[in-house]
Amino acid sequence: MASASCTAPKTASEFHPTVWGDFFISYEPPPLQQSEKWMRERSDQLRKVVSQLFDAFDGVAEKMNLVDTLQRLGIDHLFEEEIATTLNIIHNVFNKFKHRDGSFIIDITKNPKGLLSLYDAANLLTHNEEALQKAILFSRHHLELMKSNLKSPLAEQVSRALQIPLSRTLKRVEAISYILEYNVHEQTYNPSILELAKLDFNLLQHIHQRELKTITQWWEDLSNDIGLDYIRDRIVECYFWSYSIYFEEEYTRARMILAKFFMLTSLLDDTYDTRATLEECRKLNVAIQSWDESDVSVLPDYLKKFFLKVMSNFVEFENELEPHIKHRNAYNRKVFQLLSGYYLQEAEWFHHNYIPSFKEQIEVSVMSAGIQALSVCILVVMGDIVTEEALEWAIGNNDAVRAGGEVARFMDDMAAFKNGRNKLDVASSVECYIKEYNVTSEVALAKIGSLVEDAWKTINQAHIDRRELLPFVHRVTNLSRSMAILFLDKRDAYTYSKDFKGTMVSHFIKTIPL
Structure with a gap:
């Protein structure tokens, strides 16, 4: 039976504000201990x-x-x-x-x-x-x-x-x-x-600091323009996620595009979860599926600029790719559309007070974890080394990609269960398991934990079975590794990022004495 929330807007979740603000826009790192030229020459030696x-x-x-x-x-x-x-x-x-x-x-x-x-x-x-x-x-x-x-x-x-x-x-x-x-x-x-090791770390950190300045400015301009006050303001955390996939110097473009893609998917997630009515969710999904600017007219005012900014950013992604690989951006668009569909399904369940079976829940929630979408973007922006076979592997949600979604979903759900689920979220895999099998929370958490271990076995197997795709399996696996640290001890260091600030300080601010 449908609930009254089918038409009434939700109350926005009270996500804590960013712990960074415009810090990296104005941040001037201390000078390197030696000149960059000297450090690079010494590193080569x-x-x-x-x-x-x-x-x-x-x-x-x-x-x-x-x-x-x-x-x-x-x-x-x-x-x-x-x-x-x-x-x-x-x-x-x-x-x-x-x-x-x-x-x-x-x-x-x-x-x-x-x-x-x-x-x-x-x-x-x-x-x-x-x-x-x-x-x-x-x-x-x-x-x-x-x-x-x-x-x-x-x-x-x-x-x-x-x-x-x-x-x-x-x-x-x-x-x-x-x-x-x-x-x-x-x-x-x-x-x-x-x-x-010290020289390499500090040289790369200097590059990452410059990128953080740029990406934070991009986010400040975007957030001021779209004016959404209900979202998780987490651009530095999105950059950390991107940096965790590829920190090497040659992947500057990849890091920047992927961090923006992360942020746009996070905005989409928060819109479906914490603000939009069911009717607004449906309209937003229709607009995203059609991918036509003219569909902005059917959206409520607060979503119009967001939708247009999503489209303009995807155009910018394509513009940054070399002419012979611009067509790959269609993969990015496709997985963003797929992700929107999964978010809509969860919104339908929530607004109709429906608790799915465990199987139903994970079929959707493993996909809504976003790992498939992010895995595709990881490869799209890596340049010439990526093959069409690798892109089809990622968008096909095969082995390591699917298992990465399971790691993310199950660790996220265990953290949410421990910390108290947002009342606006659909029932988690833990809750669905408890209800369907009539077990205690301890039994359910143990089961979900064992599924995380099974997923890691699948990821390890992919490194053996996918030798021809190994460089790409490795990058996608980094996404799962980032989940391991963000959800360590059943925390959620993305949503509740205050506890994660110290870690990011060690990566992006503290240099290592030579």
Whole structure:
């Protein structure tokens, strides 16, 4: 039965205001510790020095440690060919931890670094890998027992891994911690590697600061023009999401377009969720599906400028693409239209007080999480390396893309359940599961948590099955990794971004002393 809210407007949710405002518009970073020219020249020199280490090390253990160090320090993107060649010759990683009968060597429990390596590696498991599942339980149990007795920095590394396994951790996040931990006490310590990591971080941060100035100004102009007061004002958070996908220097254009796309989808989401009546939702979806400026006339006044700005920004996205790839922007438009349809379905459920079955709910909500749309945009703006096959893979919502949507949806829903669902949101997957199966919230949360783990197994499998698409699977997986940190401990660091400000300060404001 339809509720009265079919015609009456909703009361806007009280999202807290931005914690940044116009900070980055007026922010003048302190001068770099050396000139940018000197830092770049020094970085090039060090890259040559570090590159030679791949040939200098003969043993497999030394090569593995080198790769691990470069990855943790966030500079593996500078040595992609060398690392690929090295990994191709390394096999049987788990055998050193086991007896011939498959049981774990008990001495490993006396070696916390070995246990941590086992735990990190085992979390790359796929479906039906019982041995690796046992390895996770075994190593996690013993790491939990010993973590309070470990010395720094191993204690911090174990704590981080137990919160988010290394394979699910954003490289840039791990780099900030590991740069401070990698010192003369490390067996693998090499001063050239550490200096290169610091230089690379600071040079890239300088680029990111300039981009934040530009993107914040774009948002201030847009928000002043459309004048929507019910939305989550989160442009810096959207930029963080974009930066988490590709932080490297060559992806400036990709970061900027993706951050804008993030923000536009967030505005659309908040409009359907917190402001529009059901009739307004339907009209907005019709306009978006037709993608014709003339349809602005059917929209209420408060949505007219928003709709026109969406269309003009998509034109700008296309204008920024090279002539031979401009046609790819049609993929962006298509997934934005699909996303609008999913938001409308949720609005229909909400306005009619309908609680869907668990299956119905996740079929829509996994898509409304937006990962498919964002995955497509990630690839559209990456340039010439992207193939049509990769774009079709993303828009087809295949393996890692679908699983990424499950990670985002289920982690979001668990956070919402813990913190109290917005009264204007449709019933979550947790609530639908509780109602349909008549179970306690603890049972439902455990089930949803297990579905997150299953989704990560699917993501890991995609890295094996989609070798020809691996660079793109990697970028899409970064989207899932960003969800792992934003929804850590069932928080929602996008909607409630005050708690996340410190993290972003470490990425975008604090430099690392050379």
